[in-house]
Amino acid sequence: MSIRLLKYAFIEDWAEPRFFNTPDELRDSYDVVIIGAGGHGLATAYYLAREHGITNVAVLDQSYIGGGNTGRNTTIIRSNYLTEEGVKFYDQSVELFKSLSEELDLNIFYSERGHFTLAHSDATLRTARWRAEVNKHYGVDSEVVGPDDILKACPQIQLDCGGNHEILGALYHAPGAVARHDAVAWGYAKRASEAGIEIHQHTEVTGIDVAGGRVVGVTTPRGKIQAGAVVSAVAGFTPTVLSMVGLSSPIEIFPLQACVTEPIKPWLDTIIVSGSLHLYVSQSSRGEMVMGASLDPMELHSRRSTFEFVSNLADQLLDMFPFLSQVNVNRQWAGMADMTPDFAPVMGTTPVGGFYVDAGWGTWGFKATPISGKTMAATVANARDDELITDFNLSRFGDYELVGEKGAAAVGH
Amino acid sequence: MKYIDFPTLGRRPSSEFVVGGIIDPEPAELDGISPGEWVFNRDSIPMRRTEWWYHTPTQLWFLVERHTATDEVFGATLAGAAIDG
C-alpha cells in the first residue's frame, strides 16, 4: 500500500480534490456546447480552454464520462496508416500522447510495446511493404520484418498457425503503444474543469435548434440552452445527432466487441494483429490478455455482446497461441462503432453554421483523441477547418474525394 | 447463433447471410441530392426497416424486415422471382 493511501485513511477531510466540479445548474447560455463527454469531446474542451482561451463551454453527456467507446476500446495507439492524410494526422497524435501524462498531470500508463501486423499471404505482405514505404517517407518508424524477427519478439507464437495460415512476415511499427483509456478521459475532464469548463453528465441532447442556417442552442430534458457553437462528438450516436440538424452522412453503426482474460504473468510484450485471422491481442499492465476482432457483420445500435464473438476469437487465437487454452475469459463487452466507407474520420465544419462534427471514428479513434481535440478546438475557435483535417470534411463524399484508409484500419484498430 | 425462418430455405442461421444494407430509393427519385450523396449517405438511425440479405450457399436474395436497435427480425420474403434466371 502506498504511504499516500495510508495517510488518507487517517485524514478526515479528503485532501485530494475531486476530478471535476460542475455546478448542479446548467447556465442559460454557453459559447460552445459539446455533445458527448468521451475522450474526443473532453479533449476538445481542454484545448479550447488551453489554446484559445474559450472557457464558457459545457460538455454534455447522456450517460457518464468515458462510458462510450472511450471506455470500451482496446487502447492501441499507432500511426502506421496508409494515406498521407492519415499518417500525418495520427503521427501528431502519437507525439501528443507521449507527453500526455505530464500535460494532464495524471499517469495515463502510456506504454510503448511495438506493433506487429502479421502477414499470412503474399497480398498482405505487399500491403505491409506499401505501408512501410509510405510511413518511412513521412518519418514514421515502420518496417517489414520476417518470421525470425517475430519469433524473437514473441517466442510463444506458433508461426504455422495450426497449419492453415502460416505467418510469412509482418509490418513492424516500433512506436505502437497502449494506454489507460479511462485515464485519458478523466485527465482531460480534470484539466478542462480546472479551466472553468462545465461537464454535465446524465444530460442528453434531444434536439438542436437551428435558425437561419445556424445553430442557436440545444434541448435537453433539463431545459433549453443557447449556444454560439455546437460540437457533436458522439461516436456511435452520430447519425441520430446529425438528423437533429437535418444532415445526412455515410456513417453506419456496427457493434465492435472485445474481451479480456483473467490476469496472467507478463509474457507478451508486443501488440499482435492478424487481419487474416480477424484477431488482435496485447497484454495489459494488470496482466490480462486484451483481445478483439473485426466488426459484427450487421448494422446494429446496441452494445450487447455475443457468444459467437468469443468462440470465434478463441478458435483463431488458439491456432496462434495454443497454451492460452488454459486461460479463462473474464469479461466481454461491445461498443457502437461509427463506420465510414473509407475508414477515415469525418471532422470539422458542416453546412449548418456553428455546427461542427467529430465522428467516423469507427474502430480506430482512441489513438486520435489528443489530435482530434486539438484540431477540433482550433476549428471551432477559428470557424474554419484546421489544415490538418481539411481532407476529412463531411463534404468529401458528395465530392468523391474519399481518403482510402481501409488497408490500414480494417482489423488493426 | 440467431436462426430465422426463410421462405424456400426454411430455418437458417444468420451467419449464412451477407447483409446488403437498407433498400435505397432509386436514383430517379433523387430530389436535390448530388449523386455522390446518394451513393454514400445512409440514414443509420435505429429503426425498423427492410434490408437486402444474400444467402451465400444458395446465392438467393431476400428482403428481410429487421429492427436495427433490437436486432428483431419480423419476416423474410424472396426478392423477386426475376432474379433466378
Ligand SMILES: Cc1cc2nc3c(=O)[nH]c(=O)nc-3n(C[C@H](O)[C@H](O)[C@H](O)COP(=O)(O)OP(=O)(O)OC[C@H]3O[C@@H](n4cnc5c(N)ncnc54)[C@H](O)[C@@H]3O)c2cc1C
Ligand atoms: C471494442 C472496441 C475496441 C476499440 N479499439 C480501439 C483501439 O485499439 N485503438 C483505437 O484507436 N480505437 C479503438 N476503438 C475506437 C475508439 O474507442 C473510438 O473511436 C473512440 O473512443 C471514440 O471516442 P469519442 O470520444 O469520439 O466517443 P465515445 O467515447 O463513444 O463518446 C461519445 C459520448 O457521447 C455521448 N452521447 C451520445 N449521444 C448523446 C446525446 N444525444 N446527448 C449527450 N451525449 C450523448 C455518449 O454517452 C458517449 O459518452 C475501439 C472501439 C471499440 C468499441
